[in-house]
Amino acid sequence: MTTPTDVYDNPLIGRYASREMAERWGPLRKFRTWRRLWLALAEAEAELGLLADDGVSPRIRAEQLAELRDHLDDVDLARAAAHEKRLRHDVMAHVHALRDVAPGCNDIVHLGATSCYVTDNADLILMRESLDQVCRTLAAVIDAMGTFAERWKDxxxxxxxxxxxxxxxxxxxxxTLWLYDLVLDLEELERRRDGLPFRGAKGTTGTQASFLALFRGDHDKVKQLDRRVAGKMGFDALVPVTGQTYSRKHDSFVLDALSGLGQSLHKWGSDLRLLANRQEIDEPFEPEQIGSSAMAYKRNPMRAERMCGLARYLMGLPAMAADTAATQWFERTLDDSAPRRLYIPQAFLCADAVLRIALNLLTQRTGPETLGLVVNVPVVARGVREYLPYMATENLMMAAVQAGGDRQEVHEVVRTHSHAVTAKLKSGTGSAAELFDRLRAEPAFARVDFAAVTDPRAFVGRAPEQVAEFVAEHVAPVRARYAAALGMKAELSV
Known part of the structure; x- marks a missing residue:
């Protein structure tokens, strides 16, 4: 016998993803969803007047539906596993497990359906719910990053x-560059969530032949059955045509959208790591946090590194979904089943994990005045001062010309001194600030107000205004759509 500590523990569940996402893709949620799908099908068949073989009596009785409703959640996983070991068929194992506890509804469960009625439809339900959770968490990230952008816009x-x-x-x-990518991701994820269709009741090869037989050739009732089942499960849109399965391109589309989120968060994480190296921005660092077991002075950007690592895994998953969509034969082959059990849940678990890290980066409190990313203003200003003399030369030239100087002579003065300063820098002596001292001493710049011309704020263009405009035009609508998700926090397990 094995115990949980004896076997491999998926880090996405044990370390990274939220409990909500992990439970959604767990076995209990899946098999309870299967039972709800069987109930929806039986209810719809009864509502449409499905008749028994005598052509008069109802095929599905009210007491059978009541019995089925009473057993939607009491899934016995051990019993189902025993049935599957004997039957070698997961769906039929759960049909038998349901029959064990609700024998009176045995002949109405899975009536006219194929296995993909429960497996595919359940996957679509769980994917849509997961997309909604991803969108809500992403909106909270966008909101928090928007606040950061507004705070530091100047x-x-x-x-x-x-x-x-x-x-x-x-x-x-x-x-805002990071934000824009995330806003694009949210729009794409919303499009995939809102447009995700339901497989419905299509039968073994998608022809609905079994349902047509049940309804004695009544095409309209078969069409109504499809729509009713979808409506009962909360879907407006139906896949128009299927084989045994819905087109696996839908999976591919969803994983591509999740991969896009991974791309954006990887880019942001990479920028944070580079900025941490320059000591301009630090990620949250808790009072007793250890950066290195050997180098006690280290303060590593471990959150951003983890986010990049998980995002890289997420970005690699769509290739498998693409392979599956490309290699399905005719109405279906079963080689899609095993990989889909892996890459669909793990894509959502991974997307959830990277978003939780992103949210933690922006909202983790490590002290009474420390919330989220820490901008080290003196270090940022030092970097500006280091290179501003070179950037300011064009403005200084224009000011000297406006004060009466000859443009070409002024240009030559700047060229000569800037190269001389650069040569000293490369030899390990002097600093870029020396360029200002040299130019101040030149007669051509005697009438130039260096303080006014070299104010760093004069070199940022419309950056502050662009931030305000972007937040108003692109972040504010996200805040309005997801007001209930704003202020969300994410505590990391490790």
């Missing part, structure tokens, strides 16, 4: 292209 910081110093931006404006 703070000049060194911008980078090619990870080389470029022009100035602001801390808040950089955050």
């Amino acid at each position: 703070e000049p910081t060194l911008g980078f292209t090619h990870f080389q110093p470029a022009q100035l931006t602001t801390v808040g404006k950089r955050a």
Whole structure:
């Protein structure tokens, strides 16, 4: 006999994902959903007047439906496992397990259905619920990051292209780059959630032949059955045509959207790790947190690193869904079953995990005045000062020309001194600030107000205004749609 400590523990469940997401993809939730699907089918068949073989009596009686309703949740996993070991069929194992506790409804359970009636429809139900949870958590992340962007919209910081110093931006404006990706992800995830269809009651190869036989050739009742079952399970849209399964492209679409979220959070996490190296932004660090077992001084960006690692796993899963969609034969093959049991739940568990880390990065309190990411303003300002002399040269040139200087002569003065300062920097002497001292001493710049021309805020363009506009136009609608999710927190297990 094995115990939970004797066997592999999936870290997505044991360490990273929320209990809510883990339980949704657990066996009890799945098999209870199967029973609800059997009930919905039986109810719809009864409502449409399904008749017994005599053509007069109701095929499904009210007391049978009542008995089925009484046993929606008392799933005995051990009993079902014993049946499956004997029958080698998971759906029929649960049909037998239900019969054991509700024998009176034995002949109405799974009536006219194929296995994919419960397996596929249950997956669609769980995926839609999971997409909704992902959207709610993502909205909370967007809200918190929007607050961060607003707080730091005016703070000049060194911008980078090619990870080389470029022009100035602001801390808040950089955050809007992360935000925009996440807003795009939310829109795509909402589209997949809201457009996810129900497989419905389609029969063994999608022809609905079994239901047509049950309803004695009444096509309209078969069509109504499909719609009624979908409605009972909360779906408006139906897959228009299926084989035995719904098109596996729907799985692929969903995993692609989740992968997109992983891409965005990986990019953000990577930027945070680079900024941590520059000591400009620190992630939350708790009072007794240890950065390294050997190097006691270390303060590693472990949350961002974990987020990137899990996001990388998430980004790798869509390839398997694509392979499954591409390799289904005709109306279906069973080689889709085993991998889908792995990559669909794990994609949602992983998406949930990376979002929890993202939310923790933005909302974790480590002290009375420390909430979320810590912007080390003196370090940020030092980086600005280090490179501002070079960035300011064009503005200084224009000011010197406006004061009466010759443009080409001014340009040559700047060129000569900037190269001289750079050479000293590369030799390990001097600093970029020396360039200002050199130019101040030049007659061509005698009438230039260096303090006014070299204020870092003069080099950030419309960055503060762009932050305010982005938040108003793109973050505010998210806040309005998900008002109940705002302020959500995420405590990490480790």
